[in-house]
Amino acid sequence: MTKIVLITGANKGIGFETAKQIGKNGWTLLISTRNEERGKNAVHQLQQDGITAEWLQIDLNDIASIHKAARYVEERYPKLDGLINNAGISGDMQKNPLELKSSELEQLAKVNFLGNFEMIKSFTPILSRNHGRILNVTIPATPIGSFNPLGYLASKASLNSMIKSFAMYYKKHEIPVEIFGVLPGGISTDLNQHQSGLLIRTVQEGGESIAKVMMDRHNHQGKLLMRMGLTQLARNFVFRRHD
Numbered sequence: 001m002t003k004i005v006l007i008t009g010a011n012k013g014i015g016f017e018t019a020k021q022i023g024k025n026g027w028t029l030l031i032s033t034r035n036e037e038r039g040k041n042a043v044h045q046l047q048q049d050g051i052t053a054e055w056l057q058i059d060l061n062d063i064a065s066i067h068k069a070a071r072y073v074e075e076r077y078p079k080l081d082g083l084i085n086n087a088g089i090s091g092d093m094q095k096n097p098l099e100l101k102s103s104e105l106e107q108l109a110k111v112n113f114l115g116n117f118e119m120i121k122s123f124t125p126i127l128s129r130n131h132g133r134i135l136n137v138t139i140p141a142t143p144i145g146s147f148n149p150l151g152y153l154a155s156k157a158s159l160n161s162m163i164k165s166f167a168m169y170y171k172k173h174e175i176p177v178e179i180f181g182v183l184p185g186g187i188s189t190d191l192n193q194h195q196s197g198l199l200i201r202t203v204q205e206g207g208e209s210i211a212k213v214m215m216d217r218h219n220h221q222g223k224l225l226m227r228m229g230l231t232q233l234a235r236n237f238v239f240r241r242h243d
């Protein structure tokens with residue numbers, strides 16, 4: 001039977017590439033975006049590649065849009081197999097902790113933590129009937145010398161804790177849903193102004209890493225999986241592909 005997956009923020013970047021790669025494997029895609037035009041454009045591009053896709057409106061800042069989408073999926077796609085919580089923001093990563101305003105931290109928490117919380121909560125009942133899985137795209141949340149954007153790190157740290165917390169609860173109460181995080185490493189996208197360098201991979205490579213985990217048959221309950229594409233990074237290094 002055809003598998004069905006819903007991907008948030010799937011109009012560009014890692015989300016769009018992940019959609020493309022999963023779609024090429026015959027899965028049906030529910031492409032969710034906050035903006036209708038951008039979402040429908042993405043669906044059109046995917047359909048031109050022979051992929052089955054439908055657009056759904058979800059803005060992580062708008063809880064009502066999440067509930068509305070969950071009701072629609074419940075009715076129209078009760079066999080939903082997977083959810084990819086991909087949509088996210090980084091805020092201004094150049095600001096040091098003393099320059100940040102609490103309103104900026106609030107905005108990051110609203111999208112990266114609370115929005116995803118509402119997604120997980122709203123889609124768990126549907127996924128639990130299908131032994132479904134929830135993949136969250138995330139980052140290692142400990143500050144290091146070369147990467148210390150406080151707001152982005154803190155919002156993803158709460159996402160990472162939430163993944164583990166839901167996983168423990170599902171396990172304890174035998175709720176048949178698997179939840180985990182995937183850390184693709186640095187990927188060149190709008191989020192980082194298309195950063196380049198030896199440790200940065202292309203968006204196609206990032207999408208491939210996420211798609212592969214989504215479609216595998218392993219149990220990743222509660223795990224934060226590093227998928228930094230070591231082979232691809234080594235290839236970049238050998239061929240100096242970032243130049």
Ligand SMILES: NC(=O)c1ccc[n+]([C@@H]2O[C@H](COP(=O)([O-])OP(=O)(O)OC[C@H]3O[C@@H](n4cnc5c(N)ncnc54)[C@H](OP(=O)(O)O)[C@@H]3O)[C@@H](O)[C@H]2O)c1
Pocket residue numbers: 008009010011012013014015033034035038058059060061085086087088089111137138139183184185186187188189190191192
């Ligand atoms: N790039 C990296 O190096 C990297 C590394 C590890 C993890 N990640 C994570 O990967 C995910 C995708 O990032 P990306 O690099 O592909 O960034 P991107 O190209 O900027 O894409 C972000 C996506 O999220 C959507 N989005 C933002 N705010 C939203 C909201 N309130 N509601 C719904 N959708 C919203 C954007 O929609 P619009 O087009 O409408 O703005 C866009 O589709 C993020 O969660 C990010 O933290 C990225």
